[in-house]
Amino acid sequence: MxxxxxxxxxxxxxxxxxxxxxxxxxxxxxxxxxxxxxxxxxxxxxxxxxxxxxxxxxxxxxxxxxxxxxxxxxxxxxxxxxxxxxxxxxxxxxxxxxxxxxxxxxxxxxxxxxxxxxxxxxxxxxxxxxxxxxxxxxxxxxxxxxxxxxxxxxxxxxxxxxxxxxxxxxxxxxxxxxxxxxxxxxxxxxxxxxPSGEGVDGLGLVILRIWPALLTLTLITAAGGAFFTFATELGYTPALATLALLCLTAVGVPTRLYGGSLTDRWGTRILMTPILGASSVGIAGIGISAGMEEGSSRATVFIVSTVILGIGYGFLQSVSMVRALADAGAKNGAGAAVLWNSNFDIGTGLGGLAVGAMAQVAGFSVAWWIWAVLVLAGAVVMGFGDMKSSASRRSQGRC
Known part of the structure; x- marks a missing residue:
């Protein structure tokens, strides 16, 4: 036990x-x-x-x-x-x-x-x-x-x-x-x-080791930051915006807990890329809802998409932290922690700025669609990278 x-x-x-x-x-x-x-x-x-x-x-x-x-x-x-x-x-x-x-x-x-x-x-x-x-x-x-x-x-x-x-x-x-x-x-x-400092790499080298975790975290926290920033406009009524915010934060409670627990059983690579790809569906759904006429159909699409995003938002915070600490190596835990936490905050701020700028030019629907494509592209890139890395390890006789 x-x-x-x-x-x-x-x-x-x-x-x-x-x-x-x-x-x-x-x-x-x-x-x-x-x-x-x-x-x-x-x-x-x-x-x-x-x-x-x-x-x-x-x-x-x-x-x-x-x-x-x-x-x-x-x-x-x-x-x-x-x-x-x-x-x-x-x-x-x-x-x-x-x-x-x-x-x-x-x-x-x-x-x-x-x-x-x-x-x-x-x-x-x-x-x-x-x-x-x-x-x-x-x-x-x-x-x-x-x-x-x-x-x-x-x-x-x-x-x-x-x-x-x-x-x-x-x-x-x-x-x-x-x-x-x-x-x-x-x-x-x-x-x-x-021994103090023995074997510790600089932040630049740590970034090269843990970039998949950092990229995942930045993409998903940017989506969350944009959502927190523009929930009122996306929800179009105070009640709907409040419900959406509650859904996003509430879904994050169990998913952050179980996202971490599942990595002990399955590892991070099998979880991170598929969940990031699924999150792009929720982000795209928010874009769809932004282009619909106000009413029950739009509200339904908006809330369902928010829940999907919330699942990814919670899961990927835990999964990306576990992967960052693992990929960095035991001696670089402090560096990985610095980079993970700073990327969380940078991503949150970036989302509001980037989606806001795109919405100013092309509207919220297009802005969220663009971000969904970026998230999906990130998932594909990391998925192929992990497959290549796994194949390389197998060819060298390692697990």
Whole structure:
């Protein structure tokens, strides 16, 4: 009988730390832009808040985290991530001035960048490879559940309890600090006997090893980012848009969990390309619905297509992370974690920009069709690449 992943050293601290930080992110993600809008900053100011948060997150992931781990160690770094994410949150409640919220969001981006990289790196260090898929699925669950609960709940809480309470509730990330400290200690104990930096490749070489996982992640998160950005226009009524968003996020809960678990049994290559190809069907369906007349038929096509996209969106996050960590090799887990997390955020932002630009020129229907073709092309390229790689390994007498 296989050991329960939840009982493995480090798994509970990983999940508790990440869930606390994701709860803080999820409740402020809609609240902070709404706050500056209410203060007169307008749509551009609201967009700048989210852009600042994610931009600083990516910069932290790419530039700062590995240096922090080297110079100040795991316990201090991970704990600092939870504090950076939580403590600046009440600052926003003091004023709706744009500069105040941008400062707070930038500090929170530092914390989010730290925790996302450290969490996925810790998985690669503490969890054996034969159980890593299940661990990644649980890690995805720790992200998905706060998103499903807090993101839709935030507008209602603002109406009932006010902006001050909701913005200050971002402090919940601090609850993860004790778990973060314990996690850092466990990782340092695990790695203390290993020669520091021995055999570690630069990010450029790691990219060459894990590009299929990164390409898959970028394509699917771009579709998700575009959907989150333009759900109101695609849904054409507030009720339909809300239902679609709930479908996308809710479907992501079980699929992120089982997407990771299935890789322990089947591996990543047999799952990743077919699911990416199937996701293109959902993306194309959204394009079809955008070109239909308003009514029940359009609503049905839209919701069914959203569910298909949501399945791929959840599955591929877990599958691509497992593959990235596996393809990178044991010594390059930190580099793979940096690249996976930064590509997630880049893809999310890219989707809104790319689909928005195409829609501006040719309309939403054509824009989503184009993205569906790109996703399908990516699946075909990676499918042939994996087939060629498998044939090469068989010819050399390897599994």
């Amino acid at each position: 296989q050991e329960n992943v939840l009982r493995m050293p480090g798994m509970v601290p990983i999940l508790a730390t990440f869930a606390a930080v994701m709860s803080s992110l999820s409740i402020l993600l809609p609240a902070s832009p709404a706050w500056v809008t209410a203060g007169g900053a307008g749509a551009s100011g609201a967009g700048l808040v989210t852009a600042t948060l994610m931009g600083v997150t990516v910069l932290t992931q790419l530039v700062a985290v590995r240096k922090m781990l080297t110079y100040i160690g795991w316990p201090v770094t991970v704990c600092a991530g939870t504090l950076f994410m939580g403590l600046p949150s009440p600052l926003q409640a003091l004023s709706s001035d744009l500069w105040v919220v941008l400062l707070s969001s930038a500090l929170r981006g530092i914390g989010f960048g730290i925790v996302t990289v450290c969490g996925s790196t810790a998985l690669s260090i503490l969890i054996p490879s034969h159980r890593r898929g299940t661990a990644v699925g649980l890690y995805g669950l720790a992200a998905a559940i706060p998103q499903v609960i807090f993101t839709p709940l935030a507008p209602w809480l603002i109406e009932v309890l006010g902006y001050g309470f909701v913005l200050s509730s971002g402090l919940i990330a601090v609850v993860g600090a004790p778990f973060a400290w314990k996690l850092g200690r466990l990782v340092e104990e695990q790695t203390s006997a290993e």
